[in-house]
Amino acid sequence: xxxxxxxxxxxxxxxxxxxxxxxxxxxxxxxxxxxxxxxxxxxxxxxxxxxxxxxxxxxxxxxxxxxxxxxxxxxxxxxxxxxxxxxxxxxxxxxxxxxxxxxxxxxxxxxxxxxxxxxxxxxxxxxxxxxxxxxxxxxxxxxxxxxxxxxxxxxxxxxxxxxxxxxxxxxxxxxxxxxxxxxxxxxxxxxxxxxxxxxxxxxxxxxxxxxxxxxxxxxxxxxxxxxxxxxxxxxxxxxxxxxxxxxxxxxxx
Amino acid sequence: xxxxxxxxxxxxxxxxxxxxxxxxxxxxxxxxxxxxxxxxxxxxxxxxxxxxxxxxxxxxxxxxxxxxxxxxxxxxxxxxxxxxxxxxxxxxxxxxxxxxxxxxxxxxxxxxxxxxxxxxxxxxxxxxxxxxxxxxxxxxxxxxxxxxxxxxxxxxxxxxxxxxxxxxxxxxxxxxxxxxxxxxxxxxxxxxxxxxxxxxxxxxxxxxxxxxxxxxxxxxxxxxxxxxxxxxxxxxxxxxxxxxxxxxxxxxx
DNA sequence: AAGTGGTCTAGACCACTGC
DNA sequence: CAGTGGTCTAGACCACTTA
Numbered sequence: 001x002x003x004x005x006x007x008x009x010x011x012x013x014x015x016x017x018x019x020x021x022x023x024x025x026x027x028x029x030x031x032x033x034x035x036x037x038x039x040x041x042x043x044x045x046x047x048x049x050x051x052x053x054x055x056x057x058x059x060x061x062x063x064x065x066x067x068x069x070x071x072x073x074x075x076x077x078x079x080x081x082x083x084x085x086x087x088x089x090x091x092x093x094x095x096x097x098x099x100x101x102x103x104x105x106x107x108x109x110x111x112x113x114x115x116x117x118x119x120x121x122x123x124x125x126x127x128x129x130x131x132x133x134x135x136x137x138x139x140x141x142x143x144x145x146x147x148x149x150x151x152x153x154x155x156x157x158x159x160x161x162x163x164x165x166x167x168x169x170x171x172x173x174x175x176x177x178x179x180x181x182x183x184x185x186x187x188x189x190x191x192x193x194x195x196x197x198x199x200x201x202x203x204x205x206x207x208x209x210x211x212x213x214x215x216x217x218x219x220x221x222x223x224x225x226x227x228x229x230x231x232x233x234x235x236x237x238x239x240x241x242x243x244x245x246x247x248x249x250x251x252x253x
Numbered sequence: 254x255x256x257x258x259x260x261x262x263x264x265x266x267x268x269x270x271x272x273x274x275x276x277x278x279x280x281x282x283x284x285x286x287x288x289x290x291x292x293x294x295x296x297x298x299x300x301x302x303x304x305x306x307x308x309x310x311x312x313x314x315x316x317x318x319x320x321x322x323x324x325x326x327x328x329x330x331x332x333x334x335x336x337x338x339x340x341x342x343x344x345x346x347x348x349x350x351x352x353x354x355x356x357x358x359x360x361x362x363x364x365x366x367x368x369x370x371x372x373x374x375x376x377x378x379x380x381x382x383x384x385x386x387x388x389x390x391x392x393x394x395x396x397x398x399x400x401x402x403x404x405x406x407x408x409x410x411x412x413x414x415x416x417x418x419x420x421x422x423x424x425x426x427x428x429x430x431x432x433x434x435x436x437x438x439x440x441x442x443x444x445x446x447x448x449x450x451x452x453x454x455x456x457x458x459x460x461x462x463x464x465x466x467x468x469x470x471x472x473x474x475x476x477x478x479x480x481x482x483x484x485x486x487x488x489x490x491x492x493x494x495x496x497x498x499x500x501x502x503x504x505x506x
Numbered sequence: 507a508a509g510t511g512g513t514c515t516a517g518a519c520c521a522c523t524g525c
Numbered sequence: 526c527a528g529t530g531g532t533c534t535a536g537a538c539c540a541c542t543t544a
Binding site for chain 1: 512513514515516517518521522523524
C-alpha cells in the first residue's frame with residue numbers, strides 16, 4: 001500500500017530475507033544461504049546479491065565473515081550508560097561505573113590507556129575550556145573493551161594548569177579515577193554538560209571500534225565544571241551506536 | 254603508515270575525492286565530476302565509481318540527485334535540543350522551544366499532528382507507563398519540519414486514565430502544549446528520563462525524514478513523571494542524526 | 507535530446523576459511 | 526581443496542533533469 005513506484009530488485013530480496021529473519025525462520029547466529037545459492041534462488045546476478053547483503057548489513061541485521069558466510073546477528077546486549085555515571089558514590093565504591101555495568105551483565109570489561117601527552121588543544125577544546133592561545137592541555141586517550149571488543153573511545157582534555165605535576169599525568173591516576181584526582185586538587189565536580197550526536201564512523205574509527213561499516217556511532221562531548229564553574233575537562237566519547245544506550249535523568253527546575 | 258594490506262580501489266578513489274573536498278578544492282554545494290568522467294579519469298568501471306559515490310554518501314560528505322549530479326554537501330546547520338526544553342519557562346512563554354531554536358537560526362519551523370488515536374499500547378510503552386493488560390493509551394503522532402523538510406518524528410503515548418476527555422485528545426491541546434494540559438489535570442512535571450541510541454533508519458523512516466539512506470538517526474525515549482512519580486507520558490523521538498544535537502545539563506547529586 | 511545517477515548482468519579473480 | 530564473501534569489469538537500460 002505504500003510503494004507507488006517499483007522497488008529495486010535488491011531491496012525486494014533484502015525485504016524477503018529480513019522478513020524471514022524477523023519471522024524466526026532464520027535464527028540469530030544461523031547462516032544465510034551463500035551468495036551463490038541466492039543467485040540461483042532469486043535469479044539475480046552476483047553483484048545484486050552482494051548489494052542485498054550490503055543492505056542487510058547496513059541495518060545491522062546480519063554480519064558477514066569472509067570465507068565463512070553471512071550470519072544473522074545475535075541481538076547485542078546493550079550497555080547502559082546511566083546519567084549518574086559520574087556520581088561520587090561510584091568513585092567512593094572504587095569501581096568504575098562502566099566496569100560495574102558490564103560485569104553485572106556477566107561480561108568482562110577492560111580499559112586501556114592508549115596515550116597521555118601534553119599538547120596544544122584543538123580549537124573546539126580550547127573554546128570549551130575557556131583557554132587562550134598558547135595554553136596547553138593534557139590529553140588522555142582511552143579505549144574501553146567489552147569481552148575484548150572495543151566499544152568506546154574516549155579522549156579527555158584537561159587544562160595543564162590543573163593537571164600539571166599531579167597524578168592526572170600518570171597512567172593510573174589513583175583509585176576512583178580522574179575525578180577523585182580532581183577532588184584532591186580542590187576541584188569538586190558540581191555540574192556537567194553533554195552534547196550528543198549520531199553520525200557515521202570516520203575512517204580510523206571503523207577499525208578502532210571494529211564497527212561494521214554501516215553502523216553509526218554516538219558522539220558525545222562532555223564538559224565538567226567545578227564549584228567555581230570552571231571547566232575541569234572536556235571528554236570526547238565515541239561509542240558504537242548499536243551496543244550502547246545513554247540514559248539521562250533530568251529534574252525540572 | 255597505517256594500511257598494511259592493499260586498499261580496494263573504490264576506497265582509494267573515495268579517499269582522493271574526500272581529500273579534495275576537505276582541502277577546499279571542491280567547495281560545499283559544488284558539483285563533483287560525473288560518474289562517466291570519473292570512469293575515464295580513474296580508469297575504473299562504472300560499478301566501481303558508483304560504489305565510490307556510495308562510500309562518500311555513507312559518510313554524509315556528498316549528496317546525489319538523479320539527473321543532476323553529485324554535490325558536496327553544505328554543512329548543515331545543527332538544531333540544538335537543550336536539556337531545558339521541557340522547562341516551565343518555555344510553556345509560559347507560549348512559544349515551543351523547537352520553534353524558538355529554529356527561528357533563532359533564521360529558519361522556519363512547523364509541527365504537524367499526523368494522528369491522534371486511542372490504542373492498545375506496544376509492550377515497551379505499557380512497561381514504562383506501568384500499565385496492565387487491557388489498559389489503553391492515547392497516541393499522538395507528530396512530525397516536525399524545518400524549512401519544510403521533516404527532521405523529527407515524535408510519537409507520544411499517554412495513559413487514557415489521564416488523557417480521557419481532556420484537551421489532550423484534541424489536535425491543539427491549548428497554548429503551552431501538552432505539558433500545560435497535564436498541569437491542568439493536576440499532573441505537574443517533576444522529573445524525566447531519556448534513553449538515547451544511535452541507529453540506522455528503519456524502512457519507513459528513510460522516507461518520512463527524507464534522510465539520505467546511510468545517515469543515522471537519534472532514537473530517544475522520553476518518560477515524564479509527575480509529583481507522585483507517576484509516569485505521565487512516554488514519547489518516542491526519531492531525529493535525523495546529522496542535523497540535530499541533544500544537549501543535557503546534569504547536576505551531580 | 508543529451509546528460510545524470512541508480513540499478514543490474516554475467517562473468518572474473520582474490521584472500522580467506524574449514525575440512 | 527572446495528566454498529565463502531569482497532571486489533571489480535564492461536557493458537546495458539531506466540527514470541529523471543536540464544536546456
